Amino acid sequence: MSRLNPLAVSALALLAERPMHPYEMYQLMLQRREDRVVKVSAGSLYRAVERLAADGDIAESGVEREGNRPERTVYTITASGRDALRSTLEQMLGEFVNEFPEFPVAIGEAHNLPPERVADLLDERAARIRDFADLLDTGLRHIAAKGVARYRVLNVHYTRAMVAAELDWLERTIAELRDGELTWAAPEQLAAASADPIRT
Incomplete structure (x- = not known):
């Protein structure tokens, strides 16, 4: 059985509800x-639904019409859709997949910028992450007030924990850059030194 992509998993999970x-x-x-x-848009979801229907994972069960809107x-x-959903969830939960996000690449090459510039940029990122954390916290409070079971929103709790971990790392790294504990030569000096072999 082939592994579903995240959007197909989300679509099937919704239809598993009703x-x-x-x-x-x-x-x-x-x-x-x-x-x-x-990553979802109306168009990408419709295409995912069409694919799931073509694969036999979902089936038409009726037609709805509201007012003058189209059917x-x-x-x-x-x-088979329930089997595909279970199988994919088991793979996603049990396996580790490096998804190659941009930030690790950028931080690994940050020494191509002056340390003070990197500190400023990381500070900007941290501010945006704090805003996102506040948004998540508001959402979690709203969810709790509505009495939504925690198991239904484990993804939100996971995201909040990951945001907290990144924010902690960013704040410590910014402090190290600003107090000089973490520093490096100017980019042009690094370029001159790049002919030396890396010593391990």
Whole structure:
């Protein structure tokens, strides 16, 4: 059984809750802020639904119409879709996959900029992360007030923990850069020295 991509997993998980049409699925993903963990647009979700239907993981279960709006096809998850969802979740949960994010590349090459500039840029990143953390905290308070079970929003709790860990690392690194504990030569000096072999 082939492994589903994250958007297909999210789509199947929604249909595992109840039958719905793609527009409702998209609105629910936005309402739950799942667009912060899965790259999704209305078009990409519709394409994912079409693919899942073609693969037999979901099936049409009816048509809805509200007022003068066009008819919307309602889908339901099939037995093979439930199997695909379980199989993919087991792989995603148990395996470690390096997803090659940009930030580790940038921080690994930060010595190509002056240390003080790197400190300023990391400070800007930290400010944005604090804003994101505040947004997550607001969301978690709202979720708690609505009585949503924690198991349904483990992804939000995980994201909040990862944000806290990155913020801690950023604050310590910024402090080291600003007090001179962490520093390096100017980029032009590094270029001159790059002909020397790396000593391990």
